[in-house]
Amino acid sequence: MDRRKFFASAGTAAAATATLAAPAIAQSAPELKWRLTSSFPKSLDTIFGAAEVFAKNVAEASDGKFQIQVFPAGEIVPGLQAADKVTDGTLEMAHTASYYYWGKDPTFAFATAVPFGLNSRQQNAWMYEGGGIDLMNEFYAAYNIHALPGGNTGAQMGGWFRKEIKTAADLKGVKMRIGGFGGKVIAKLGVVPQQIAGGDIYPALEKGTIDAAEWVGPYDDQKLGFNKVAPYYYYPGWWEGGPMLHFFINKAKWEGLPKNYQAIITGAAALANTDMQARYDHLNPGALKKLVADGAKLRPFSAEILEACFNAAKETYAEMNATNAAFKKVHDAVMAYRADAYLWQQVSEATFDNFMMAQQRKKAL
Template sequence: MKRREFIKAAGLGAAGAAIAAPAIAQSSPEIKWRLTSSFPKSLDTIYGASEVFAKAVAEATDNKFQIQVFAAGEIVPGLQALDAASNGTVEMCHTAAYYYVGKDPTFAFGTAVPFGLNSRMQTSWLQVGGGAELFNEFLKGYNVIGFAAGNTGCQMGGWFRKELKEPSDLSGLKMRIGGFAGRVLTRLGLVPQQVAAGDIYPSLEKGTIDAAEWVGPYDDEKLGFQKVAKYYYYPGFWEGGPTLHNMVNLAKWEQLPASYKSIIRTASSLANETMQARYDAYNPPALKRLVAGGTQLRPFPASIMDASLKAANEVYAETSASNAAFKKVYDSMVAFRGDQYTWWQVAEYSFDSFMIRSRTRS
């Protein structure tokens, strides 16, 4: 190419780049959102998942997409997070879907249901087994779209002032318990209470409630439950693998460029993975400290487990008969769970069982 032609071509290239610049800028706009969490800042695991998420979004966009995280109560109370995202008070929230079973019991499947899925099954069902598609089909009716953004792993059964020996011991017991589990345990006479995290300790201390469940040793120790209740029961059979969700206002979601939508999905997955990794790392030493401090660790008696399973199946059948959306999601989860346990009993469970037995002999 001759020198004059080269210069001419280069000039056109520069002009072309100048023309293209606005299009590039439009694909990466500067956006500031607010996220309201259902959790207090003191819980670095569950509240912290939102900080992990927001940091990842900012880093992936050179700080062009910034999401400010607000703790429960700073904008709206923790149990109103979904409403705030739905009505546009904030662009998104981080919450447990089962807090909203009062609106529709189908919300429970976004987090956990009694005798449902363990944490890996829950993640697999949502990501690969069609669970997320079914859940988001349901969420459209509430003007939000959801992305899994945290998992606690199997939770503890909670703190009780008195020892439990049989199902009748639950009769009349006032217990802070979230989600669909309260409806199930009502069949055994338990009186469920919806209490936000920050209000559980004073409620136990004053005797307003007789028992409470939250998550597990690490969070429970931070919240001080061991000071006001003696017996610590396991497992939390109503929360085998509870998932938290980022719920985004649908209109705001649709306004995002495709690249930002992809980043929200990816950053939510990072939050999901990080939360469970932290709980898995922090729970064992916290449990040791609690037991060393006098906490009485107890398994739920088999009679209570059996009675609870019977009650759960009755409630599932009744709810499915009257709620088509619930039945659709429930049937999907149950079919997935059946196939999963066919596999788990062969490899995962047998390996874990052997290793646990070997550890006690070593």
């Protein structure tokens, strides 16, 4: 073989390959700058911080070619209008709670939490393995949204009350800030629900515009100072057993992304989803001890109240199922999943936890 001809032909082939490959690589990793609005103020570093964790990992995984700028609630969009701006294409993304938009359609609530629904582990399992992501995205398509899980607070607290609540009758006439679908259920017990963005809750409580408010749990509640204006701190937040946040992405923008960028977003969202609950689980114990030390009066909702609320929830679900086919489709899937999930968790998980909690109460831990 003529060596000169071989290397000449090899060089020509390599050059041709490089010419073909370069545009393909460039097309698969374009430089993009997106904007993401959060529904939460920057001061709530744990819940707002999930969007920052997400954006940081998207940038790092794309070698800085895919930049997502995160804005706190109110800076470019009011917190409760985040989904609207994703739907109409004003913004590429939002980090929000799906149940904020239950007024458009109560089906939105299932992606975050519904009364006496799934706990956080069950919500993750349903979303990632039980078809929840696909089922919710089938619903979101009508709003030009593609959504991915983006965090969980774990079971939330039942809120701060100006007066002690001992019976279901004590709830009548209480003006309470309560997010999402839970407000519709608790209204059956005489509560007057108020939907107020996180940053506006404290002044409403302080001025007496509302009598009670729920937000998240000890760490955030301490930062917001609710214990200074409402001393009774109730648990559990039965309307939010495993409230999940989501990254809402404009559907057309999502579909226009290269597959590798879709994979990067999916992975970064999953990391943010895990990171948020880990941070809450780490920070809540110390915050709860500090709140109690500062005078917060920790109280469980009575069995009577929980039973009345559970029955009100079942009644509300039946009403919704009768008039909303989309709601019924997701409801039936979630509740079937809930039945099997609790069948399993009561066997080993709950038994272990109950024993360990008994040891904690005996100060044996």
